[in-house]
Amino acid sequence: MKNVGEARGTAKGAPQEELAAGLRSDRSTRNRVARSILDHGPSTVAALAERLGLTQAAVRRHLDALVSDDVVEAREQRVYGARTRGRPAKVFALTDCGRDAFDQSYDKLAADALRWIAEREGGQEAVAAFARARLAAQAGAYREAIEAAAPEERTEALAKALSVDGYAATARSAPVGEQLCQHHCPVAHVAEQFPQLCEAETEVFSQLLGTHVQRLATIAHGDGVCTTFIPKAAHAAQASQISQNDQQDHTASASTAGRNPA
Known part of the structure; x- marks a missing residue:
């Protein structure tokens, strides 16, 4: 019972x-x-x-x-x-x-077009140039959204602007920075074959936000979400200074290479 x-x-x-x-x-x-x-x-x-x-x-x-x-x-x-x-x-x-909502051949068409560009117009660098030009054309609306937001709300503003274009993006806090998460990618299947699309997108995010950003994951690579880490201003400045110091040390080492100590 x-x-x-x-x-x-x-x-x-x-x-x-x-x-x-x-x-x-x-x-x-x-x-x-x-x-x-x-x-x-x-x-x-x-x-x-x-x-x-x-x-x-x-x-x-x-x-x-x-x-x-x-x-x-x-x-x-x-x-x-x-x-x-x-x-x-x-x-x-x-x-x-x-x-x-039904199967379309747009992905195949886009991949075929990019493959043709690579074969006829200068290899993978031509594909990268196309990817940068494509993102530059979209970036105007993103820049307007970011410039209209307060500094601490710029990542959130970019996420909302990306969502309008179908990326279902969100922003969330992370240690020493923020994460921009794109839960959908309209070009994921093409980006599997041409990672230049993801690389150009990362470059544009960096330019729009005025700081170095780091791509942690992409849907095209098999991850569940495209995730970009955006450091806080202080940490971004520190990372930039470390990079500059490393470059200066490298230059100094190169200039003294082969010399006998005084």
């Missing part, structure tokens, strides 16, 4: 499991509805119901959810030739957002 705690757990858990299963089923059916529209073009509720073996009421329910998510949109059906009497039937078509 089950005790009271076990009985309560069962009573509470069963509806949750049923709800989760129902949500998975809804998502699966909505994907089928969207896929049918992709395969057959703008479709009426009746046509979708017939193709998918669903009731029209069920199709309307899923279409309402897809419209709410900006995956499909309703429009009047185009009529070619003489119009019949009455209002044209309403059809549902995929939005640009909805099309992007």
